[in-house]
Amino acid sequence: MSDVSLKSMDDVYPQSAGGEVRDYFQLLKPRVMSLVVFTSFVGLMLAPGTLHPFLGFVAILAIAVGAGASGALNMWYDADIDGQMQRTAARPIPRGRVSKDEALALGVVLSCFSVLVLGLATNWLAAGLLALTIGFYLFVYTMWLKRRTPQNIVIGGAAGSFPPMIGWAAVTGSVSLESVVLFLIIFLWTPPHFWALALYRCRDYSRVGVPMLPVVKGPDSTRTHILVYSFILVAFSLAPVALGFGGVAYLIMSGLLGAGFLYLAYLVFVHRVGVEADGHAKRLFLFSIFYLFALYLVLLLEAMVPGMMVPTGFEFKV
Amino acid sequence: MEEEDLKKRKKRSIAIGLMLVGFAILFYAITIIRLGGDVFNRPL
Structure with a gap:
């Protein structure tokens, strides 16, 4: 991206002095997160074997935060088009409540924390799948496919499909x-x-x-x-x-x-x-x-x- | 910085502080549960 386009982006979405806490929470796409929480919970409960209830709670929390982090990274990258779409115009970055840099920082930090916590609480296969999910959503769907092909959501849909598999892997340490x-x-x-x-x-x-x-x-x-x-x-x-x-x-x-x-x-x-x-x-x-x-x-x-x-x-x- | 912005900043700081405390408690609890009684079973 050239300096010119960067400047124009700043004109459209001025750097905020910082938003309310709820603005940062909105970056995590809470409605998407709720479906992720539910499907990963089902994967976790269906899996054979046992997991300490607290570690199960931590696993779901980590998967939810990981999903939220990828939502923040998506909003960071798509800020230029979000403001022009009726469905997304009220998101925190287009409204000038949160700056793009803040969204990026939040997304990166929460991604690292969620993967680390899931790995420590359960196993590194589940953590690896969570990292793959976040990476797939950001790099493959958001950055590569979304603006290039009508197959964007067919292939990109894989990112939203991983949570039950992660929940399963958190218990069993395997993919069955x-x-x-x-x-x-x-x-x-x-x-x-x-x-x-x-x-x-x-x-x-x-x-x-x-x-x-x-x-x-x-x-x-x-x-x-x-x-x-x-x-x-x-x-x-x-x-x-x-x-x-x-x-x-x-x-x-x-x-x-x-x-x-x-x-x-x-x-x-x-x-x-x-x-x-x-x-x-x-x-x-x-x-x-x-x-x-x-x-x-x-x-x-x-x-x-x-x-x-x-x-x-x-x-x-x- | 205006008073409204200062208020928002204070709320953000509290939220970040609470998250860090929560994260520390989470790490502690994970360690105790994963290692169980063995966490105390080491030569001094």
Whole structure:
């Protein structure tokens, strides 16, 4: 970046005298953090073996802080476009509450602390996965893919998929097939989730030149992509049943939730113009958050509530 | 620096202080739990 562009950035977002504590907390993307906390907790509880409850708490805390740190680093790098997008204009840097340098410093410090604490409290495989997650989100998604390809959130979605795998690794010290399945459910969920958002925020992304799928390929192609990926997601969501860590309750819930997901994806596919089309895209976006939360919740309840886990009889015998 | 900024700075300083204290307690607790009774089992 040239000096000229650096100067212009400072003009747009003047160096603040320092914001409120809550402004720095906003840098950590608390809503994203809450889903990360939940999915990593499920990974931790599903994993075979035991972990001291306090160390389990520390592991979740470290994963949450690591996710928050990557959020701060994302806001640091994307400050130039955040201010021009309706969805992100109220973030602390565009509003001039926190300077870019402060966001960078916070992100780097919290990244180092979270990885260190997770390594000391559990094991260095889990810590390594957390470091990989932060690095992937910053370098691969934010810096490399986001502004270059419509596949940005397909590949970049891996960063948001790691938390249950980290939780699993914190207990077992290993990465097993079950944790890969937990990873893949979120990985396959990410594209239809974000493309639904991009459909009704298309103008935002177009204005700042982020090549989201609706901007590059158009809304119709995006609708087809959403429908196809939704089918793949719903089919793959049955994998826990096949591997035997999802029981009858999970089979029923994943079927019902999957039917709801496909129905909303179909409505998005069919309704293509006007406020109604935007409404369907928004409904799919919101439902997809509930879908992921509910799927993981059933897995968690089956693992924790005695007698709730009833095998389906559909497990593959290895 | 205006009074409003000074107030904000004080709050930030308190938050950073609390985080550092929390971090020290966290390290202490992790050490005790990971090492258990062995933490005291060393030649003096």
